[in-house]
Amino acid sequence: MKSYKAYNLCIASELQLPELIESEGAPDAIVRFGKVDNATAMQHDSGQNFVGEIPEVGEFFIHDGREILMNPLPGVNEALLRTVLLGPILCVLLRQRGLLVLHASCIDMNNKGVAFMGGSGWGKSTLATAFHNHGYNVLTDDVLPIQIKTGQPVVFPSYPQFKLWPEAATSLGQDTKSLLPVSQNSFKVAYKLSRGFQQTPLPLHHIYVLDKGSEHKITKIKPQEAFVELVRHTRAISSMTEQEFIADHLHLCSELIKNVSFCRFTRKPSLEDLPTLLKLIEDDLAQVSQKNEVHYTLL
Template sequence: MFAYTAYNLRIHSEFPFPELSKSEVSQKPDVVISLRSLSQLETQTADGANKLVAFLELENSTAGRFLVESGRKIVVEPDPGIDEDLLRPFILGPAFAVLLRQRSHLVLHASSIAINNGAVAFLGHSGWGKSTLANAFYNQGYGLLTDDVMAIKVESNPPIAFPSFPQVKLLPDAAASLGYDFERLTSIHAGVAKRNNRLSLGFSQIALPVKRIYVLENVAATHNEIQPLSPQNALMELVRHSRATDLLTTPEFVSSHLRQCANLVKNVSICRLKRKSSLAGLPELVKLIEEDIAQTIFDEDKNIQLFASA
């Protein structure tokens, strides 16, 4: 049995996850990951919510089944001959997104970094540059908090983001722009274009309050620009970029998801980030965001002082 931590959870797994931070096997697990056949009882009693059984989709084809139950158990039943290197990204992506939602977290398609004791997130679909931008901040000395799957406890005051694991997935051109030799990065699988940049240092291992969310655009702009979003547009973007919404479709999960998104909009500043397409402009983009965050903190401090003197 292998033991790890991610999202402030103790994880025991029957097979290794080199992506995750190691833990002690002696500790009682919060989550157990197994590789075996699903029983008839497990499939018959699945409810599509806290006991979800679904098809395992790998490379746009069905490759088995999986079970996620009560935010505590993941069972994967792959078809014969499926490589573990393909299973791990699926488990750490879609399967874990379901598990985290079963644990009442809002799960966003986002990467995030630690700035001034807070979490700053970049929201967007795969290939939109959120991992690249997070890694650019990491190269400037900021801690990485999450890549691709961001779990938030919205009910906390303020909302809290949990650390995932010390890794960023990068495409060849992004890796080169960030100063990495792509061939030296860890291969995910022969058919996957991205590679893993595993970080030995600089991973933020504590949960942090969510300070700001930037929604990335998939259209190149003539200049970098940050635009505040209206509450209505911010809500739409959170719903659009949430994880596991196609798997957890019961009325209870749909209503709780909308409620979580609405609560986050009330408590966190959400902006649209327009960017030039050139990767060479990353340092300029990082500086713009740093200045925006610094101004936000200054305005918050000023408001606190005004309130105290009133």
């Protein structure tokens, strides 16, 4: 069993996870193989259990944000098993640990987290990778875990790998022939970062909600609209149906809106316009920074 670092956790796993950074220390969570059945869940009945089956992959039991038990189907592709574990399964575990987990990617801009939130295929990974190529460090791809306590929400980094569509990888200067598929039958390729991965948590300051349109523009959105988008793009929300989890989730969304700036980022679907999109975001954040400086001066 090896230990790895991801999502601000030390994860000890019987399944090797080459996507993650190896680590040492007492494990915060353990991943192991074993039989999953109702009897297993009953033995750990504490209101913090999830038992589920993912078609063509296997059965999973997630207990109290500390343990994942996997029972994969015979002959299942190991890369596919890792993809499921590092995605939807760990999302449930992170939610059990009290984090708000969004469908978003996040970069480091001046020691502040800037996230791009949206559904699959909306360009989250492409934008984050483009910023990485532009010299910015990145924190997460596709899974954005946020700790919301008192004060500023904090983003926990994931692991140094992005999942890209081949055409996006090519437009970003990558040789797709040297990149392996994320898993068997996957259309996306795995791009492992050799540099520029932000390994320590950062405060989250901005969330851009991605949208498609006929022009590039950034518009401020109202709290009610931001709330709808947060609920729409929360990971693991359909798996955690107990009333206490739903109530806590709505509370976390409300708290995030109080402390983070939300904008809608509408773009024309064109990979050739990536430099323009990066400049648009940089200029938008620079304007926000200037307004804040003026505000502090007046105070």
